[in-house]
Amino acid sequence: MNGLHCPPRPALVSSLATATMSDRKAQRETLESWKQIAAYLKRSERTVRRWESREGLPVHRHGHQSQDTVFAHVDEIDRWMNHRTRPARPAAASTSSASQDTDDQAVANRPEAPNRYLAEHDAITCTIDCYIAGGRAGDSVLMRPAFHPEATMAGYCQGVEYSGSIQHLFDWIDANGPAPDIQPRFARIEIFETIAIVHLEVQGWSGKMAGADSRISEVFTLLKRAGEWKITQKTFHWHDV
């Protein structure tokens, strides 16, 4: 089970959160297209698109424009590259016959999922891992790629109802700050063609908002959109101590 999803990197992630504050003050250099992002990372466009969908490369989309009008902040890209969570998968037994575009070593080492269900399952756990990485760092920028732009949330936290835009979550994550000891457990993943439901049990959430050692039951619904699984809703129950 553990081999199927990206491993937690708590030590790296907390230093990442510290870097965020100073980075945001600096003048931001931006990359204005997939081509520029690919050139900056010295990878193909296909690879950087895959990094965005599978590993949470922080790419932003211009509102109200077509899906492919993207931009990225160089400081965010640098941070992501420095602390990139590589999928921990055993090396493939035989050489993959995939195209020459496997310039990304992590992907080259990843065995093809043996069937379509497992491929979808892997993609969904990576989306959830992206959410958890943002929670650990206390940095909503890291988790935004996991969410559909119109995602919503619902639930009660310490008596307050948080229902509506997922922006409530992003604000909470940033205000909460690092939570390096988060332990997520997948209780259930069910996939129905283009929709999926994930029940995640999370322990050890700490921070300014969360307190010392909180436990949350979370139910995510996801939608497969242009080949990518995006969270459309986070519903949660906060277990008061």
Next chain:
Amino acid sequence: MQLYIDGCKQGNSQVMRPAFHERAGFFGYAGQELAVGTSFLFDWIDKNGPSPHIRPRFVSVDILDSIAAVRLEVDGWSGTLAGPTVRMSDIFTLLKTPNGWQIIQKAFHWHS
């Protein structure tokens, strides 16, 4: 959930609206088109009209304290928009509010 099913059968969104939280979400593909927002659902129900013979099956109901997830399979659709072969797989999430359990999102996959 029964209000939702009754609304589908009668083709009247007014029947199901009280079951939905005021900020409920709605996501899924209708054909190739991505449908987002409960207004899409309510319009669709009203335009589709009565669909008296739908067969709803509750596949799972999971309750985690103040939240719940319900898996519903519905076939036997009729009406002006749905054909007879249509089947709908739904995931509902619900929130236990002071006003009772309310649907906070419907996500669906449309089999046609």
